[in-house]
Structure formats: C-alpha cells, structure tokens
Amino acid sequence: MNRRNFIKISALSAGGVVLGGIGLSGSTPSVRGQEAGKGSAGADFLHRTPTYCEICFWKCAGWVYKNDRGEIWKIIGNENDPHCNGRLCPRGTGGVGSYYDQDRLKTPLIRTGPKGKQSFKRASWDEALEYVARKLDYISKVYGPETVALITHGSGGKLLTTLMKAYGSDAIAGPSHAQCKGPRETAFSLTFGSGLESPEPLDIRDTRCLVLIGSHLGENMHNTQVQEMADAIDRGATIITVDPRFSTVAAKSKFWLPIKPATDIALLLAWIHVIINKGWYDKDYVEKYTIGFDKLKEYIQPFSPEWAYGITTLDPNRIRETAKEMANAAPAVIVHPGRHVTWYGDDTQRSRAIAILNALLGSWGRRGGFYLPEAREIPEYPHPLFPPVRKSWRDVLGDLYPFTDLPLANAIVDGSIPGNLKDFQYRGWIVNGSNLNMTMPDTRKTLEAIQHLELLVVIDTMPMEITGWADVVLPECTYLERYDVLRNDHHREPVIALRMPAAEPKYDSKPDWWITRELARKMGLGAWFDWKDFEEFLDYKLRRMDSSLDEMKHLGVKKYERTSGDLYISDVNPPVFDTPSGKIELYSTQLEQAGFDPLPRYTPHEEPPEGFYRLIYGRAPNHTFSRTSNNPNLAALMPENKIWVNPKVAANWQLTEDQEVWLKNQDGIITPFPAKVRITERIRWDSVYIVHGFGHTDSRLTRTFGKGVSDSALISRVHTDPIMGGTGMRGNFVTFITENPNMEVKA
Numbered sequence: 001m002n003r004r005n006f007i008k009i010s011a012l013s014a015g016g017v018v019l020g021g022i023g024l025s026g027s028t029p030s031v032r033g034q035e036a037g038k039g040s041a042g043a044d045f046l047h048r049t050p051t052y053c054e055i056c057f058w059k060c061a062g063w064v065y066k067n068d069r070g071e072i073w074k075i076i077g078n079e080n081d082p083h084c085n086g087r088l089c090p091r092g093t094g095g096v097g098s099y100y101d102q103d104r105l106k107t108p109l110i111r112t113g114p115k116g117k118q119s120f121k122r123a124s125w126d127e128a129l130e131y132v133a134r135k136l137d138y139i140s141k142v143y144g145p146e147t148v149a150l151i152t153h154g155s156g157g158k159l160l161t162t163l164m165k166a167y168g169s170d171a172i173a174g175p176s177h178a179q180c181k182g183p184r185e186t187a188f189s190l191t192f193g194s195g196l197e198s199p200e201p202l203d204i205r206d207t208r209c210l211v212l213i214g215s216h217l218g219e220n221m222h223n224t225q226v227q228e229m230a231d232a233i234d235r236g237a238t239i240i241t242v243d244p245r246f247s248t249v250a251a252k253s254k255f256w257l258p259i260k261p262a263t264d265i266a267l268l269l270a271w272i273h274v275i276i277n278k279g280w281y282d283k284d285y286v287e288k289y290t291i292g293f294d295k296l297k298e299y300i301q302p303f304s305p306e307w308a309y310g311i312t313t314l315d316p317n318r319i320r321e322t323a324k325e326m327a328n329a330a331p332a333v334i335v336h337p338g339r340h341v342t343w344y345g346d347d348t349q350r351s352r353a354i355a356i357l358n359a360l361l362g363s364w365g366r367r368g369g370f371y372l373p374e375a376r377e378i379p380e381y382p383h384p385l386f387p388p389v390r391k392s393w394r395d396v397l398g399d400l401y402p403f404t405d406l407p408l409a410n411a412i413v414d415g416s417i418p419g420n421l422k423d424f425q426y427r428g429w430i431v432n433g434s435n436l437n438m439t440m441p442d443t444r445k446t447l448e449a450i451q452h453l454e455l456l457v458v459i460d461t462m463p464m465e466i467t468g469w470a471d472v473v474l475p476e477c478t479y480l481e482r483y484d485v486l487r488n489d490h491h492r493e494p495v496i497a498l499r500m501p502a503a504e505p506k507y508d509s510k511p512d513w514w515i516t517r518e519l520a521r522k523m524g525l526g527a528w529f530d531w532k533d534f535e536e537f538l539d540y541k542l543r544r545m546d547s548s549l550d551e552m553k554h555l556g557v558k559k560y561e562r563t564s565g566d567l568y569i570s571d572v573n574p575p576v577f578d579t580p581s582g583k584i585e586l587y588s589t590q591l592e593q594a595g596f597d598p599l600p601r602y603t604p605h606e607e608p609p610e611g612f613y614r615l616i617y618g619r620a621p622n623h624t625f626s627r628t629s630n631n632p633n634l635a636a637l638m639p640e641n642k643i644w645v646n647p648k649v650a651a652n653w654q655l656t657e658d659q660e661v662w663l664k665n666q667d668g669i670i671t672p673f674p675a676k677v678r679i680t681e682r683i684r685w686d687s688v689y690i691v692h693g694f695g696h697t698d699s700r701l702t703r704t705f706g707k708g709v710s711d712s713a714l715i716s717r718v719h720t721d722p723i724m725g726g727t728g729m730r731g732n733f734v735t736f737i738t739e740n741p742n743m744e745v746k747a
C-alpha cells in the first residue's frame with residue numbers, strides 16, 4: 001500500500017483517521033476488525049478471499065483476511081482495482097464492524113401487532129417466505145402484480161429485479177435515482193446523449209482545473225475521485241469550490257466561493273456569460289459538436305457577474321477570475337457534475353447549466369475532462385422470457401416527469417396513498433437495503449403510505465427504522481458472508497470484480513441469492529433461477545468472459561482490453577452524441593417541446609423566515625448515510641453528528657459549544673432528541689449544517705439510538721423536479737429550541 005497517498009487521503013477528510021492508528025488491544029469481537037491496520041499480526045493471515053465493498057456504492061474491490069482462528073480480521077484494497085488502487089477509505093476498512101455488530105438482524109420476523117410497534121415473532125425461513133409468497137399471490141390476483149414495487153439499493157437488487165419481472169411488475173426503483181443523481185443523469189442525457197452513471201468518467205488525475213459545486217470530495221469519500229484529486233492538487237491543479245460551507249476541500253482550494261444557498265444557477269449563467277462574451281470558449285469544439293450556440297449567446301446577455309452578485313453574494317471579479325481560470329485550463333477542466341443533486345427542485349436545469357459549461361470548455365471526451373468509459377457485457381444465465389407487464393410504472397406516471405427513464409421511489413410512495421393517482425394504487429413493497437424512513441424526504445408521508453400497504457417485506461442486515469414497519473423482515477447476511485452478482489461498472493478499461501464469502505453467515509441470516517431463489521420457488525417462479533447454486537451461476541457467466549470462478553477467486557479483479565477505441569475523442573475517434581440532432585444540445589429542443597425551458601433559467605427560491613435557517617446536510621468521511629452509524633468501528637470514530645452554527649447565530653441565540661438543542665422546522669416538526677451545537681465560521685449565518693444519517697429512533701440499534709439529529713424528518717417540504725421527478729430537499733428551514741420540548745408535551 002502506498003502509505004503516503006493513504007495518509008494524504010485521510011488528511012483530506014476532516015477528522016479522517018487511519019483505523020490502524022487506534023489501539024484496541026483486548027478488544028471485544030465487535031471491534032476486532034479495527035486492529036487490522038496494525039499489520040503486526042503477520043502469522044495470523046492464513047488466507048484471503050476477494051470481495052467488493054458494500055459500505056458505499058463506489059464498490060471498491062478488496063481482500064478479506066482471516067486469522068488462524070478462522071475469524072475475519074481485516075479488509076484491504078485490491079491493488080489491481082481502478083476503483084480503489086489498493087486503498088480503502090476509513091469506512092471500507094471499518095466494514096468488518098458490520099459483520100461483528102451484535103445488533104444485527106438474527107432471524108426472520110413476522111409482524112404480530114400494529115405497524116410501527118416492535119411486535120414481531122421469530123419465524124423460520126420456510127414460514128416467513130411462505131407468508132410472503134402467499135401474500136404476493138393474493139395481491140397479484142386481487143390487484144395485479146404491477147401494484148407491487150421493489151425499492152432497492154445495493155447488490156442484491158439485481159436478482160430481486162429478475163423476480164419482480166417474472167412476477168409481472170417493472171416498478172423497481174432505487175433511492176440512487178430521484179433522491180440522488182437522477183437530475184444529473186437526465187441533464188447530461190439531454191445535452192450529450194448519455195448520462196454519467198457510476199463511477200463518473202471524470203479524468204481528475206489529468207485535470208488542470210476542478211470546479212466543485214457543492215461536491216464535497218474528501219467528506220464525500222468516493223475513493224478514486226478523492227485519490228485523483230489529491231494527486232491533482234499535488235500537481236498544481238486549481239480547485240474552485242462553490243459551497244456555502246467551508247468544506248474540507250474548500251480549505252484545499254485556490255478559490256472558495258461561499259455562495260448563498262439555492263443560487264447556483266445564477267453563478268453558472270454568469271460564468272457562461274463571461275466565457276462566451278470574452279470568447280474564452282473552445283470555438284472549434286463548439287462549431288463541430290454543438291447546436292444552439294447562437295440562441296445561448298443571445299439568451300445569456302443579461303446574466304453578467306454583476307447581475308449574479310445581487311443573487312449569489314459572490315464578488316463579480318471573483319466570478320470573472322474563476323471563469324478565466326477554467327478557460328486557461330480547458331479542455332483539461334472539469335466542472336464536476338456532482339452526485340447527490342436533488343436540492344431545490346430545479347436540479348435538472350442546474351445540471352444542464354453544468355453540462356453546457358463543460359461543453360463550452362470542450363471538456364467532454366478530452367484528457368483531463370470527461371473520458372469515454374467502457375464496460376464489459378455480462379452474459380445472462382438462461383431463463384424464460386418475462387411475462388408482459390399489464391401496466392408499466394411509466395404508464396402509471398402518465399404525463400408526470402416526462403424525462404425520467406427510471407422509476408421513482410418517491411412516486412411509489414405517493415402512489416401508495418389512496419386518492420393520489422386516478423386508477424392506480426401500489427399495494428405492496430419489497431424494500432431491500434434502503435432505510436426509507438431516513439432515505440425518503442418527509443418521513444411522515446412514507447409512514448402514511450406504509451399504513452395503506454397490504455404487504456411490506458424488508459430485507460436488511462440491521463434492525464433499521466424501516467424494519468420496524470415491515471410485515472415480514474428477512475435478515476440478509478453481510479457482504480462479507482456471501483456471493484453476489486459480479487461487479488461490472490464502466491471505467492477507463494472494462495473491469496469486473498468478484499465478491500465471495502469469507503465466513504459462514506452468522507445467526508440465521510442468508511445471502512440475497514438464496515432468499516430470492518427460495519421465494520421464487522414458493523411463488524412458482526423457480527424457472528428464472530434454475531441454477532444449482534450461486535457458484536454455478538457465476539461460473540457460467542465467467543466462462544463466457546474468458547475467465548472462470550476459480551480464476552476470479554485468485555484474482556478478485558479482472559481487467560479487459562478496451563474495444564471501443566481511445567479514451568478521448570479525436571479525428572480518428574470521433575464522438576457519438578445520442579441526441580436527436582446527433583450533437584451536443586446546448587439549446588434543448590426536447591425540453592422545449594415538452595414545455596420546459598430549453599435553456600436553464602434562474603428562479604429565486606424561498607428564503608428562511610425570521611429566526612429560521614436553511615437546513616443543509618452532507619457527508620462525513622467516516623460514515624455512509626444511516627447504514628454505518630451503529631457500526632462498532634465507525635461509531636467509535638464518530639458517534640454522533642452535531643449542528644453546525646455560525647458564531648453570529650450562536651451569539652444571537654446565546655448558544656454555547658456542545659450545548660444540546662432541539663431543532664424545529666417550518667412545519668412545526670421537532671426532533672425527538674437533542675443534538676450538540678458546533679459553533680464554527682465554516683458555515684454561513686443563513687444556514688445550519690448537519691451530517692446525514694444520525695438521529696436513529698429504533699432502540700434496537702443500541703450504539704446509535706438517540707444520538708444526534710436526523711435531517712430526514714425535518715425535510716417535510718419537498719420541491720419535486722417537474723422534468724424528472726427528483727425530490728429537492730434543501731428548501732427546509734429550522735430554528736432552535738433550547739428547553740426540552742418533549743418534556744413539556746408529557747407534562
């Protein structure tokens with residue numbers, strides 16, 4: 001492992017800690033994995049098995065080592081993997097804790113009392129799956145199979161998708177779309193003809209200028225992006241960070257633009273204005289590959305840096321200076337498209353402005369900009385054709401959100417509440433690897449929808465909030481105890497990775513492939529899962545990809561030669577833009593025809609009322625969403641989140657460091673537990689900031705229950721993007737309560 005780089009990455013993350021640095025001798029099994037980084041247990045490392053990480057969706061490949069007692073000991077990155085280059089982030093290293101967590105779900109559970117109350121009986125797998133299969137039969141007969149939806153995040157979703165299609169439903173949604181990167185995917189598809197997907201094909205390692213608009217790399221620990229950015233900084237690349245918060249990366253940036261929240265489109269229009277009017281755009285590229293430049297040029301005239309100053313509070317000279325910096329670096333410049341982009345409801349338009357700016361700078365398909373990625377096709381294991389779907393999710397949406405090409409988790413929630421749709425209502429959900437209570441904005445609405453369901457099945461590893469509302473809970477074993485589908489994301493070169501079990505599943509938990517196939521068999525759909533076991537399933541595919549399961553057990557990761565040509569565009573490798581015009585559409589006739597603005601427009605958003613502050617949220621380097629806060633290793637690094645408050649605001653409210661307060665939002669929703677205040681200049685006076693994923697309300701999560709504050713419950717106002725249905729979550733305002741409001745209620 002390249003130690004220098006590892007330290008560099010950790011140093012980038014505020015509070016980032018190299019796990020091995022923490023002495024935990026005499027530790028209980030639950031924190032054992034943490035000793036891993038010491039590297040002193042040499043003789044203990046008897047063998048290693050390949051995996052890819054499930055702690056976030058960068059899916060870094062690694063090796064799991066066991067000690068001579070056969071216990072899982074540590075995970076290290078696979079040197080050959082371009083997702084990680086041999087180095088895991090602190091969360092990936094701490095992933096061992098998810099295996100040892102004694103709070104894990106241990107057996108299948110069937111509800112015995114009202115929803116939301118912890119009234120379950122333990123059940124055998126046979127009993128639990130039989131219950132689910134009969135309920136699904138019933139829903140299929142009475143309402144139709146298309147009224148059952150799958151909401152899924154993570155690797156198990158692939159097989160469950162097959163099951164759903166065999167059953168007759170295509171309502172298969174992930175929070176990684178309409179709660180995450182959906183608007184970006186739509187905007188880039190409208191502009192360039194293809195989305196970005198994951199990992200984003202950003203050539204950060206060769207860039208000369210990286211512009212981060214609310215992308216907080218270093219706290220957002222998407223591994224190789226952070227590594228490549230650290231290298232780019234070393235090489236003298238300019239980083240421009242636009243963030244109302246002095247993020248970790250803002251501290252490493254040549255320019256920090258502390259923008260007033262919700263005004264980014266104004267800044268982007270001003271940048272476009274300057275770059276066009278000064279003639280700093282890539283003329284050849286624009287001429288050759290784009291349409292709509294003249295319309296854009298005319299449209300952009302009013303949007304000067306002075307105009308933007310009045311909106312964004314950013315110095316007009318700074319706007320010009322940063323535009324120049326980008327133009328000087330072009331085409332080796334990346335205006336980062338972001339990832340979690342569902343902010344204010346006009347997010348597709350903001351992402352369109354980012355796409356347009358990149359097009360003007362000529363960065364798409366260029367070294368140091370966006371490279372042309374490639375993935376290998378994975379052959380299907382033979383199975384029968386799927387039955388036709390009687391009513392597809394797209395038909396259910398009708399005219400709503402015309403530009404989403406994927407189902408929306410939020411539309412499934414909405415469509416489960418009677419009266420919201422004319423002739424349709426979802427009746428059952430299968431939820432896999434998604435803690436909807438914290439993942440979906442407006443928890444109240446999610447819970448209302450659940451009350452109307454005939455069936456809620458939750459497949460999870462932990463007793464997360466969502467499991468408390470399930471009719472049936474199915475405990476999956478952790479990623480360290482199972483085979484999964486092959487990882488097959490696009491990259492600079494095609495690359496696949498294998499995950500295999502390093503240990504037997506603990507308790508009575510099972511791998512997703514087993515759960516799905518047994519359920520399919522009980523539903524009479526076994527023909528879609530007609531393999532002996534998962535080894536045979538994987539080997540069948542690998543043998544058709546010049547490999548085998550045996551080979552992959554030794555390699556972990558396999559790279560293939562590119563077959564689609566060079567990484568970058570050139571005269572001999574011309575780009576293909578899958579848009580109606582075959583060009584980059586600066587002006588979008590598709591949007592125009594559907595009645596939307598063909599060029600991005602700035603619309604003012606509501607301001608916080610007197611005494612309230614905008615609630616913004618983000619990531620911490622040591623945690624992923626709500627899934628890691630109970631992880632023994634990671635909870636030790638960061639046990640709670642705090643409420644970031646500007647010193648001016650603290651003085652007004654007479655708040656002191658670490659004082660415990662409750663938050664109340666504009667709709668009167670109050671947090672159930674207090675959280676500590678962190679007073680810091682790093683946040684603007686008009687906003688407060690919290691790390692997403694804390695404030696758990698399920699007491700079965702013994703380590704994290706009641707610690708910190710959850711943004712999700714406070715996000716009761718959602719601004720939905722009319723173009724593609726993304727849930728804008730940053731239009732909520734909070735104020736402080738310093739005396740225990742929940743005591744008052746009881747009294």
Ligand SMILES: Nc1nc2c(c(=O)[nH]1)N[C@H]1C(S)=C(S)[C@@H](COP(=O)(O)OP(=O)(O)OC[C@H]3O[C@@H](n4cnc5c(=O)[nH]c(N)nc54)[C@H](O)[C@@H]3O)O[C@H]1N2
Pocket residue numbers: 054153154156175176179180181339340432433434435436438439440441459460461462464476477478479617618624625626627628692711712715729
């Ligand atoms: N308020 C608010 N909402 C957000 C966000 C935010 O920042 N703030 N972020 C949004 C974004 S960008 C995203 S991508 C989504 C993320 O949404 P989710 O992926 O739903 O986020 P988590 O809260 O981590 O919930 C993951 C669930 O999967 C379970 N799990 C973990 N490993 C496994 C496994 O191997 N198998 C199974 N079956 N289950 C497993 C965990 O125990 C947990 O219950 O949330 C979105 N929603």
Ligand SMILES: Nc1nc2c(c(=O)[nH]1)N[C@H]1C(S)=C(S)[C@@H](COP(=O)(O)OP(=O)(O)OC[C@H]3O[C@@H](n4cnc5c(=O)[nH]c(N)nc54)[C@H](O)[C@@H]3O)O[C@H]1N2
Pocket residue numbers: 056057180181213214215216217219220221222242243244245247259260261262263264338339340341343616617618619620621622623624625689730
């Ligand atoms: N450690 C860690 N890393 C992760 C994850 C994780 O859970 N943990 N999750 C991964 C996933 S799925 C995703 S989608 C990404 C999300 O990560 P990113 O896409 O990088 O960022 P966001 O979460 O959207 O944005 C958070 C930042 O936006 C700033 N911000 C708030 N309002 C505004 C505004 O109006 N304008 C601007 N310019 N900035 C604003 C906040 O201050 C904060 O710094 O992170 C990924 N990486």
Ligand code: SF4
Pocket residue numbers: 053054055056057058059060084087088089090091092093221222223
């Ligand atoms: S970035 Fe970290 S948590 Fe995400 S997959 Fe890689 S090692 Fe795991």
Ligand SMILES: [Mo]
Pocket residue numbers: 176179180181339340
């Ligand atoms: Mo995300």
